[in-house]
Amino acid sequence: xxxxxxxxxxxxxxxxxxxxxxxxxxxxxxxxxxxxxxxxxxxxxxxxxxxxxxxxxxxxxxxxxxxxxxxxxxxxxxxxxxxxxxxxxxxxxxxxxxxxxxxxxxxxxxxxxxxxxxxxxxxxxxxxxxxxxxxxxxxxxxxxxxxxxxxxxxxxxxxxxxxxxxxxxxxxxxxxxxxxxxxxxxxxxxxxxxxxxxxxxxxxxxxxxxxxxxxxxxxxxxxxxxxxxxxxxxxxxxxxxxxxxxxxxxxxxxxxxxxxxxxxxxxxxxxxxxxxxxxxxxxxxxxxxxxxxxxxxxxxxxxxxxxxxxxxxxxxxxxxxxxxxxxxxxxxxxxxxxxxxxxxxxxxxxxxxxxxxxxxxxxxxxxxxxxxxxxxxxxxxxxxxxxxxxxxxxxxxxxxxxxxxxxx
Ligand code: DON
Numbered sequence: 001x002x003x004x005x006x007x008x009x010x011x012x013x014x015x016x017x018x019x020x021x022x023x024x025x026x027x028x029x030x031x032x033x034x035x036x037x038x039x040x041x042x043x044x045x046x047x048x049x050x051x052x053x054x055x056x057x058x059x060x061x062x063x064x065x066x067x068x069x070x071x072x073x074x075x076x077x078x079x080x081x082x083x084x085x086x087x088x089x090x091x092x093x094x095x096x097x098x099x100x101x102x103x104x105x106x107x108x109x110x111x112x113x114x115x116x117x118x119x120x121x122x123x124x125x126x127x128x129x130x131x132x133x134x135x136x137x138x139x140x141x142x143x144x145x146x147x148x149x150x151x152x153x154x155x156x157x158x159x160x161x162x163x164x165x166x167x168x169x170x171x172x173x174x175x176x177x178x179x180x181x182x183x184x185x186x187x188x189x190x191x192x193x194x195x196x197x198x199x200x201x202x203x204x205x206x207x208x209x210x211x212x213x214x215x216x217x218x219x220x221x222x223x224x225x226x227x228x229x230x231x232x233x234x235x236x237x238x239x240x241x242x243x244x245x246x247x248x249x250x251x252x253x254x255x256x257x258x259x260x261x262x263x264x265x266x267x268x269x270x271x272x273x274x275x276x277x278x279x280x281x282x283x284x285x286x287x288x289x290x291x292x293x294x295x296x297x298x299x300x301x302x303x304x305x306x307x308x309x310x311x312x313x314x315x316x317x318x319x320x321x322x323x324x325x326x327x328x329x330x331x332x333x334x335x336x337x338x339x340x341x342x343x344x345x346x347x348x349x350x351x352x353x354x355x356x357x358x359x360x361x362x363x364x365x366x367x368x369x370x371x372x373x374x375x376x377x378x379x380x381x382x383x384x385x386x387x388x389x390x391x392x393x394x395x396x397x398x399x400x401x402x403x404x405x406x407x408x
Contacts, residue, residue: 003230004303005064006105006118006294029054029408033397034334037407041393043383044070044222045310047404048077050397053224054406063230070222071234075253078402080241081218081310084253092285108183110136113304113327117295118235119179123169124293126182127316130161132323133188140328146340146358148365152200155344155351155371158317159206160191162274162346166263167208170279171287177279181211200370203349218243219292219310223385225303225393231385233294235308235315240271261288272312275347291315297323305333307384309398314343314352318380322396326386333386333396341379352376 030037031047040063042053053070057063075084092098105116106125110132117125134157143149168177181187191209194201219237224230243256263276270276272291280289293316294308305326309318318341325336340357344350350372358366363373381398385405388394395405 003063003228004116004296005067005230005232005234006116006296029058029406031404031406033338033395033399033403033405034332035395035405035407037393037395038391039227039408040066040225041385041395041405041407042066042070042222042224043385043395043397043403043405044074045081045220045381045383046074046078046402047406049074049222050404050406053222054408057224057226058408061226062228063224063226063232066226067222067224067232067234070224071236074220074222078220079254081220081236081238083236083238083243083256097285106179106183108132110323111327112299114298114301115295115323116298117293119172120169120177120289121171121287122290122292123165124291124316124319125295126169126179127161127165127291128293128295128320128323129183130164130188130191131157131316131320133183133185134161134192135324137189140324145325145329145331146342146362148362148369149197151342151351151358151362151366152197152369152371153195154317154320155342156195156201157192158344159201159203159346159349160209162313162344163203163206163208164191164211165289166274166276166346168211168279169289170276170281171289174283174286175279178211182209184212187211198369200366202370203346206346219312219315221292221294221308221310221381221383223306223308223383225306225385225387229303231296231303231306233296233306233308235292235294235310237290237292237310258288258290261290262286263289269347272314273345273348274313293319295319295323302389303387305384305386307382307396309380309382311380313345314341314379317341317343317345318382322382322384333384333394337382337384337396338399343376343379350374352379354379 040057052073053066056066108129224232239257263280297305325331342353384396397403397405
């Protein structure tokens with residue numbers, strides 16, 4: 001039975017049900033950034049978080065038990081981002097009125113793969129799925145990893161996808177977001193109809209599309225897979241370091257600073273440079289638009305990959321690149337998370353790239369096509385687990401930070 005759990009903020013999306021664990025023998029445990037194990041694995045932003053999750057698995061707990069333990073441990077050993085008081089609590093001011101809700105995950109296919117990710121109020125799942133839909137028919141494998149063609153195509157797709165996000169996405173309890181239309185293959189094809197293989201289209205010339213029928217980094221991600229077929233993909237956020245820096249008296253947990261994820265005024269960027277419009281404007285009781293993108297990928301009906309990342313607006317594009325690196329460029333999960341990344345979000349109109357990710361010739365060619373490029377210290381921190389066809393689990397704990405995989 002497939003039991004997958006995608007957690008975002010305090011919104012818990014659950015598919016399947018929990019498998020009851022049988023007693024299992026303890027095995028030797030391994031720890032590192034890129035490890036291999038057979039029975040269970042936890043990859044989180046801190047070694048202590050991963051170790052505690054692993055000890056729960058070894059005691060016979062399942063992936064959900066381990067994810068809960070890891071979450072609590074991170075609240076202690078990584079309080080600036082890992083948190084139990086984060087998510088949506090601060091947005092309601094009156095905490096007694098806050099209710100967490102369960103929403104159905106988004107599901108799509110990319111070639112032979114089935115992907116399950118987060119629905120609104122995170123725009124991350126929509127961005128990831130739109131990007132995959134847009135690049136699916138292009139020969140990424142043939143072009144090669146970080147070829148000028150690949151970077152150019154992905155950048156142009158990213159501009160269009162983030163323009164759509166700014167226009168359409170917001171809390172679906174308040175606004176009518178045409179999610180199905182945004183993910184429709186014909187729409188995505190049409191969206192790239194003005195794509196020019198040789199030249200960049202300036203962001204100022206790119207507007208949101210017309211889908212049919214519709215006129216500092218303090219987030220953390222952990223992935224858990226157990227021996228019983230369960231997988232958990234959790235992203236939580238304080239928004240910025242220590243969130244609002246307010247600890248709730250008598251509880252010890254910090255309140256987050258998620259109001260920044262709303263759009264305060266049209267065209268006024270938030271902390272991550274994201275702009276938005278009416279759909280994501282502030283209203284009482286409304287949930288702000290997130291970019292968090294916990295994802296679970298299946299191949300041939302079997303668990304293939306669990307992944308997610310911090311990084312504000314760069315989260316969906318970081319997760320996207322890791323998926324493409326594994327599926328199209330045949331990288332191991334360790335390589336796929338560690339290798340350099342780039343990012344475009346429509347506004348501001350430039351490609352950010354990590355040091356040592358793009359060589360000078362590539363940068364020159366991109367410039368000649370009309371792209372502006374800017375160096376950026378790091379982009380995302382993906383913590384992922386890949387499950388091989390024989391069931392062996394491979395951990396990819398991102399080299400950016402203290403991320404650690406523990407398995408047994
Ligand atoms: O939900 C969001 O999209 C933002 N609050 C995420 C912020 C973030 O990722 C910061 N750290 N990496």
